[in-house]
Amino acid sequence: MFGKWKAWIGASPPRSLAIGFALIIAVGTVLLKLPVAVRSGIDLSWLNAAFTAASATCVTGLVVVDTGTAFTPFGQGVILALVQVGGLGFMTVGTVFAFFLRRKVSLRERLILQESLNQGNLEGIVRLVRKVILYALTIEAAGSLLFALRFMEDMNPGKALLYGLFHGVSVFNNAGFDLFGEFRSLSAYVTDPFVNLLSIVLIILGSLGFVVLADLVDYPIRRRLSLHSKVALSMTLLLTVGGAILILLFEYTNEKTLGPLGPGSQALAALLHSVSPRSAGVSTLDLSSFRQATQFLLIWLMFIGASPGSTGGGIKTTTFAVLTLAVLAVVRGRSDIVIFRSRLERDRVYKAITVTLFSLALVIVVTMVLSITENHTFMEVLFEVTSAFTTSGLSLGLTQDLSGPGRILIMAMMFFGRVGPLTLFYAIGPKPGRPLYRYAEGKIIIG
Template sequence: MNSKLKWLKLSPPRILVLGFAAIILLGGLLLMLPVSNTSGRHLPFIDALFTATSATCVTGLVVRDTGLDFTTFGQVVIMLLIQLGGLGFMTMATLVALVFKRRISLRDRLILQEAMNQNTMEGIVRLIRKVMIYSLTIEAVCAALFAARWAFDMPFGRAVYFGIWHSISMFNNAGFDLFGEYRSLTGYVYDPIVNFVAMFLIISGGIGFVVMSDLVEYRKNRKLSLHTKVVLSMTAFLIVFGAVVIFIFEFTNPRTLGSLNWGGKLLGAFFQSVTPRTAGANTLDIGGLRQATQFFIIILMFIGASPGSTGGGIKTTTFTIMIGAVIAMIRGRDDIVMFRYRLAQERIFKALTISLLALLLVIMVTMALTTTESASFLSILFETTSAFGTVGLSMGLTPHLTTIGKVLICITMFAGRLGPLTLAYALGPKKGKELYRHPEGKMIIG
């Protein structure tokens, strides 16, 4: 009896894992229904589950063409899963509780703290209110801009529907699209409106809600937190550096930038630099990129977005801390210092743990897929990293995955959305703090 009571008192990480799993299962069952797909028959469970997992984990990898294989009902289910998965089910539950003026308990606040990747519960409900306001405002404005642009290409009602659908997909860094034939935004490589609105949505959803709140309140506070400074600096660096590398590697490639004019080359390079930050949309043929560019994009996908955002990956702050640790070690310094602030040892250990767990997950899944799939190693590594980073970019392997391959990619997307550390906390036994320390030993390193 006691063991059952202990199991019922679930920790916040376990509640998050079970909550996301429940949403995925419900979404998969809805997508299985004949009313959800254009064939009018039941969709195979593994395909429905894969689509629901990809949508809830805001990834964008697809085994069925979203625009052609799903009805409007199925597409709306996918859109709602994207919104729920991007903002988090606890965020949506808190919104409902606030609407009905229900008290947010201490347990709810602990779960929200875990879901939003915050260090403290202080102001967590206030942050949730801001998350909803900022998210819905950005999505509404960008949906209107998309609709106005696409009204020139399709009937107005369809343009509005496309605008809302793709605004939600892009802001939540999902990568799903309705254009059919797995072509994403390749038809708009020259279009500045579609490119800039999509990039704004991707970056806004990827920097994190704490950063967004800091930027909105900057005029009042006249200061930015260390977290915001690090996120903005690293995000800007990765986008610019990524665009330069892609521009150089693909400049003469006739399958990508080589056939475009200078405006198209610049837009293409910058969009393909932004989208690996877990967005998944693309204006260039990913399969047509040179291998050097594809491997570089794998690195960008592994880094991913920022904490407390709609994106995945190890996160920009984790990558920054790892780089800072290397620089500090080379310079012979004991502390990592950023913007005149010293980082605690605990932050460094956490960054190292996240990076190693993520790397191990990608390596193990890639090794497993090389035995189940008939594809090149780079293609499999690309697909696995895309799943972990909840990116959604693909070299064309996903629609041809075996059943075992689909299951492995589902697990990878799930782990990538929740974070390897949260998943480890949820699955591992909870241990109390040790009351003693072992004697210090010495090892030779390097």
Template sequence: MLRKWGRSIVASPPRILVLGFAAIILSGAGLLMLPFSHVQEETPRFIDTLFTATSATCVTGLVVVDTGTYWTTAGQLIIIAMIQIGGLGFMTMATLFALMLKRRISLRERLVLQEAFNQTSIEGIIRLVRKVVVYALSIELAGAILFSIRFMFDMPAGKAIYKGVFHAVSFFNNAGFDTMGNYRSLTDYVGDPLVNIVTMLLIILGGLGFVVLSDLVEIRKPGRKLSLHSKVVLSMSGFLILFGAVIIFIFEYTNTNTFASLPFGEKVLAAFTQSVSPRTAGVNSVDLAGLRQSTQFFIVILMFIGASPGSTGGGIKTTTFTALIGAMIAMIRGKEDVVLFRYRLAQERVYKALTITLFAFGLVMIASMILSTTEDHRFLMILFEVTSAFGTVGLSIGLTAKLTLAGKIIIILMMFIGRLGPLTLSYALGPRKGRVLYRHAEGKIIIG
């Protein structure tokens, strides 16, 4: 009986993903408590190491202690290892090692990979894993080289290379962790074109999703065309980046706390950086606490939408948002079908987009209400923090370091749910769905 119950707990791919991420987080939290991981002599509190490990594994970037000054080099290497595993997915890393050892990948493992990458079938899933690793390491290497060259003008070569590698891995995986010290992020490089452009490219490439990257690489082959998924991701991502930059530029142009003192070119660069970053990266080149409230709320919206499926980012995803916009337009025009790029979306996809959005919105609202009780701060600051955690963004306007114990636990849960996805978690914890043998009679209610 117990053996059967134990098998049922870990039988489904969603449950394996939940347990796998939880194991990595607990292991990382334990390693960060060891003396070689932290600068101070006293052992850090477990809640703080758990918060850091969750933030790293869930590629978020929210921190309760400063990464650059609190953790030793060994501690920072543990953090960056968790970021890499969390960004690519622990099943991707496990599959990579299995392939290196020439071990056969079982059907169950393929099903878990299918769940991890949000694929509709297991066909070609191992080829996708190989591509994921090659693309990720290649992009991170290129980013590390460019960062290292730039940082060598400001610091010794060894330190520059270390920071270059750390930030390339962190930014590509949309984690937002930095080692600049004193929570500065990239504020010292607000007007630096190379640092900002490389950062934005790493974030964008990490947030598009590996399926889209594969499509872009193979588009040069004869007869290959972009899939509908890639077209939707690229068009919506481009729109959100451009639209976000324009809105932030307008709202902050005369703000003396952020853009007012910057030359015009640096204003444009900062606006684009802050438009790209809320797509789950957690990097800031200006003081976010100094932003106008209208800008902060707009960033909350961008964080809620997030990156794209199968990527290193979180949020409800660009495809979900596109499906909802398409459904709204179809309803306004009196059409039955949601049509994107001359393709009709199945009704099931629209229902799933609606379910994910309402589920996510409910989680963010409930967590915000709870934190409004446990934390004595402005509601917008609380909403910003909760949305940042759910979207695995990592941007903060100053609340994270001031969180109470209850507040830290809530944010930890939001980061965990945001990384796995609310539907994956609900499937993992909920009962298995059986076959429906009947349908209820159709009824009508008045809508609107």
């Protein structure tokens, strides 16, 4: 019987990937329930422990209990470890141990790594994992040190080093967890250019994807970028600048958000909140005080998300680019989709449409259900569901008020978003087979 279950689990990389993430969440839940993980007087239920573990493993940042005040240093360390494993991928972390033990990475493990890192083929997958670990640890170490140096101005050196490490890892992995208490995130540093700029840089580096980072590191030698990197970088720049401009336009007269700030602080806050929705979960302003137009803009930015192979979620920047280019091609009456003098294959378009419709359907269905179970406005519910599915971690204040069924649904959305809707479909669905025949072509009227 055990052999059959083992064969079923290992039958496909997507299934192994989904089950692996579920097991990590289960282990994290048990660790967070230990008395040593929570502070005296805090009664952490199993559901809240599971929610926190899921949020950390899925690098989301939605929290039902405050990380800084509810958990001990041990509990915070568990959360940070879950964030690291969730951000890099458990197979990536497992491969590191294989390197240390000088054990060869098997073909099955390479296939799971390929699925985890969203790569098209197995060529150079182990070499890419080495780069992932090197880049991630280097960036996290630099970010942690810089955060610690800044925090030493506000707290003792020991505490500053711990806070620096926690936030360096959390921000780079686009996790959104913080230790400042009272669900404040980085609101105390809204006018601090150092903290804002450092956060923006770490978020962008974490959301670009490790393939893009490798391309950028090799650029001085190779003097060229892959098509994927060009599209990811272009869309990141467009969404970052465009989002910041729109946030400034919508909020600069809002006395509850950007209004009281100076021009420089307004620009920094707008830029941070343009970058953060695409999976980071960091904020320096009260999002519930934003105008509805801005909140809806943040929903769209969250839905698009980060780039493939990164620590972020969403339908991904490249998916959005392919959909946009497909629409433009149809409007112009062209049959080919061309970008940077390269023609895209039709299967890329079909996959982009499938990912988007699957994601949109999940968000719509869960939003309708939570609109019934939760006593909150539609905008708050839609924002929460989108944030959970895209592993963004931003909230309008609904997370702490969620009912039991609501918390379970949001946990499921975080899991779907981290693993990926297509990966889950392949994990639980039957193995697709190649059809032996084609039907005659038919025509329907569109539009």
